[in-house]
Amino acid sequence: MYKNNKLSKAVRLAMTVGALTAAAVPGFVVADVNEQEATTIERIEVTGSRIRRIGEIAPTPVTVITGEGLVDAGVTNVADLLHRMPNTLIGLSPETSNNTIFASGLNNTDLRGLGSNRTLVLVNGRRFISGAPGSSAVDLNNIPTAMIDRIEITTGGSSAVYGSDAVAGVVNIITKTSYDGVTIDVSTTQTRQSGGEEEYASLTFGADLGRASFISNLSWARQKQISFMDRDFLREAPIVIRNPNRDPNDPNSPAAVVWGYGQQVLASYTKTGTFAAGGTRYTFSEDGTMRPQQLGEPLPPLTSGRVDYLGGEGYNFAENSFMRTPLDRINFVTNMNYEFNDDHRMQMELNLSKTDAYGESSPAFLNFIAYGDNALLPQAARDLISQQNLGFDPRGAVSMGYLASDFGNRQYSQDRTLARISLGFDGAINDNWMYDVYMTSGHVQADTEWYGEMYEDRFYDAIDAIELNGQVVCRDEIARAQGCLPLNIFGRGLYSDEAYDWVSTDAIRRSSIQQHVIGAAVSGDIMELPAGWLAAAFAVEYRKEKAKTLPDPAMRAGLLFNNQSQPLSGDFDVKEISAEFSIPLIEGMAFVENLTFETAGRAMRYSTSGSDTAWKIGLNWEINDELRVRLNRSKSVRAPNIGELFNPPGQTFASITDLCATSQRDALNPNYRENILNNCAAQGIPANFEPSQEWFGSTRPGFIIGNTDLTNEIAKDITIGFVYNPSFLDDFSLTVDYWKFDMSNMIQSFTANNLVRYCYQSNSIDNVFCPLIERDPNTFEIVNFFQKPINSALSTTSGVDIEANYRFSTDFGDFGVRWIGTYLEERTFNQTGFAEDEVVNTGEQARPRWRNRLITSYNYQDFSAVLTMTHRHSSVLNNEWTPNQNNYNDVPSYITWDLTSRYNVNDNLQVRAGILNMFDRTPPRLPGMYNNGNYYDMMGQRFTLGVNYTF
Structure with a gap:
């Protein structure tokens, strides 16, 4: 047989x-x-x-x-x-x-x-x-x-x-x-x-x-x-810009076009930190000296309006990307x-x-506020930053971008x-x-296992330093009590191993x-x-x-x-x-x-x-x-x-458009307007409901989570x-x-705004979307949402x-x-x-x-x-x-x-x-x-x- x-x-x-x-x-x-x-x-x-x-x-x-x-x-x-x-x-x-x-x-x-x-x-x-x-x-x-x-x-x-x-x-x-x-x-x-x-x-x-x-x-x-960087067709990538010759009256005139090919560089991050002041962008040499940043050829505005460069110092997309x-x-x-x-x-x-x-991906890229009294900055930078206040701080402040190359590329084995x-x-x-x-x-x-990781809050504490009793220390008193040591990233190799160790870590799952x-x-x-x-x-x-x-x-x-x-x-x-x-x-x-x-x-x-x-x-x-x-x-x-x-809950945040708000009435999809108004009323939401300015001015918390009610x-x-x-x-x-x-x-899983959209556009509130949105029973504001997979x-x-x-x-x-x-x-x-x-x-x-x-x-x-x-x-x-x-x-x-x-x-x-x-x-x-x-x-x-x- x-x-x-x-x-x-x-x-x-x-x-x-x-x-x-x-x-x-x-x-x-x-x-x-x-x-x-x-x-x-x-x-x-x-x-x-x-x-x-x-x-x-x-x-x-x-x-x-x-x-x-x-x-x-x-x-x-x-x-x-x-x-x-x-x-x-x-x-x-x-x-x-x-x-x-x-x-x-x-x-x-x-x-x-x-x-x-x-x-x-x-x-x-x-x-x-x-x-x-x-x-x-x-x-x-x-x-x-x-x-x-x-x-x-x-x-x-x-x-x-x-x-x-x-x-x-x-x-x-x-x-x-x-x-x-x-x-x-x-x-x-x-x-x-x-x-x-x-x-x-x-x-x-x-x-x-x-x-x-x-x-x-x-x-x-x-x-x-x-x-x-190993492949010429990846290294010299196509660059998309906003069409400078677009005719808004011509339906065949594209909004975005391919400008050409090259190594696109984002100037707002460097390996020693970078900031803009007085129309000039500055960075730091390896010894910590402030100097103007070496920028490449400016590209026409991208579709977002941002201006990147062809070459020069900054975040090189090809240099920090990996294919296989x-x-x-x-x-x-x-x-x-x-x-x-x-x-x-x-x-x-x-x-x-x-x-x-x-x-493998790029080193961590971070944005933070640098103040004019930061003791880690060279005096020239402190003097310049003291004249910039971003409209909120008398000490002077600028937005700093940093590519954390000293911590290495983020790798996860x-x-x-x-x-x-x-x-x-x-x-x-x-x-x-x-x-x-x-x-x-x-x-x-x-x-x-992750390498090249950092405790993000510790990092922000360690790079913000002041002089206290003739010593440079972390500004935050609680962080100092927890072991914070100043981490000078405005150059290369300017910090101690102990400061680096307090910020860096590996992690495992x-x-x-x-x-x-x-x-x-x-x-x-x-x-x-x-x-x-x-x-x-x-x-x-x-x-x-x-x-x-x-x-x-x-x-x-x-x-x-x-x-x-x-x-x-x-x-x-x-x-x-x-x-x-x-x-x-x-x-x-x-x-x-x-x-x-x-x-x-x-x-x-x-x-x-x-x-x-x-x-x-x-x-x-x-x-x-x-x-x-x-x-x-x-x-x-x-x-x-x-x-x-059974995916565990992971917190997320979203800006939400509430279709039940009176300010949204004129923007409602006419095909679903009646359904939306009926469903809002069915939940007891008043016809003149309007969320507070505080609600409008912040993102709302929610959770990405599994769904044990799924069917086949x-x-x-x-x-x-x-x-x-x-x-x-x-x-x-x-x-x-x-x-x-x-x-x-x-x-299928949905974003917070789509959950709201489909909940109220449905024929009734008896649908799979509405249970994933929670409102405060008194204010009727959306206070929570669940991005669950649903059938x-x-x-x-x-x-x-x-x-x-x-x-x-x-x-x-x-x-x-x-x-x-x-x-x-x-x-x-x-x-x-x-x-x-x-x-x-x-x-x-x-x-x-x-x-x-x-x-x-x-x-x-x-x-x-x-x-x-x-x-x-x-x-x-x-x-x-x-x-x-x-x-x-x-x-x-x-x-x-x-x-x-x-x-x-x-x-x-x-x-x-x-x-x-x-x-x-x-x-x-x-x-x-x-x-x-x-x-x-x-x-x-x-x-x-x-x-x-x-x-």
């Missing part, structure tokens, strides 16, 4: 490429089938169904990437290839997460652009623990490429088969199960411009000992940082198998991994360790039925994730019908997940610059039961060689969001040996994750497609699938997937072509359900109409080469753009080419070489594009070299 005979391999191949015959694609080799040799046929479980089948194609569309295909792509991280697939977007990656605190270095994939939390990643058909506390998205860094046999991607709702999170589809990573030998693989990737280099080393070993077998892999990978997060990975994986007999087997998977990444074990037993109950019992347990420890799953499934044939066997699968599963975070006490107290965090603690469990049926309806008729009805259902009960159901129905219609049509309709659900439910998101999707294998053209297959996702009850959003996403495969042989080698394309028909998103809030994203930069990947391969004896094109169609930044906004809305098409090759020196030694982004295609050099790692290659042209040796 478990022997990998030639027939079973051919059947698996035919199924995974979604064709009726074994269509060859790069990375696959089709074995000749000799039925005299094949005495057993393996039942195969294909992603999207738990029914093990013989000789049938996948009931839902499946795209396959083989382990060999990963090698041919020149990547050492599975995420790097998934991010380039036409049917996926980047959830998070090292190119997009540098400034995402707690997430630097994570690699998540996002099917259909519906969100990485709506993409379920499985390993060998089983759930894998998430990568960040509060999230359900899997960190692909924890799965080494050397262990991957293939990746099956199904992009239809699969909750009926796999449960929550499979709204957009499933990425099922199938690992190798056995190996006999030892393989060493090393590679390096060198970039044409410095930064971003990669190193990789892998040791794979295993043994086949009869009934027992195992395969283990130890791998190490390192990718280096890319700063904006450095990432080190160590992975150890072992898969062990033991066959008790021909019918029963035990499997065990062990995953251990450690990843280290760090995000991410240290993540993962341990996961999966134990399973599967086999045959009888000739018709098979079973699978399994458990998995995983733990992630994710610790974040510890976090952990736990996941425990136990489940069982049976599948087999129930009865024989006239058209074939009625097949079924039944499964039960229990899952429990926990997440905790514990920030540093200083972070909890909000004492650090720009870093405040509260502890998180949350958990949930879910009990699920599912059934799936494959019912043959017709066989052997004209135009109906075979017609099968597919259906599945799942009932689930969450301890947090209650009970729910998911279902799927479908038809597989084999018209003849060349053409098969398939149709699927399903309902999927996504339960809210721990972060959305709902998705309805449909897929209609066909698979075509013409008899007149051997080794050719074409699959075309139309798909559409309608999502409702989606989880309010809707979206529709539809399109067409096309995949074509063709392989042919000649006297001078074998050729293969594979085209994978996705056409986006529609993408709309509505965060509230109000008609006016619907946004059309179709054809915007994130979601261009077409995305394509073309793979061509050539094999001749011991040599092979693969040429790959990755394409994004031209698009726009914003569909709601009008010509009077700016002159840079159009996004050009974008194509990169990769060329990789392999040569087998002998049976043991293989060498690889390649050029990735071989024409050094850079992102479009326009705002919103030039530095966008979500959509463009930030590495530039690079060269790969690898060696593989097998003992």
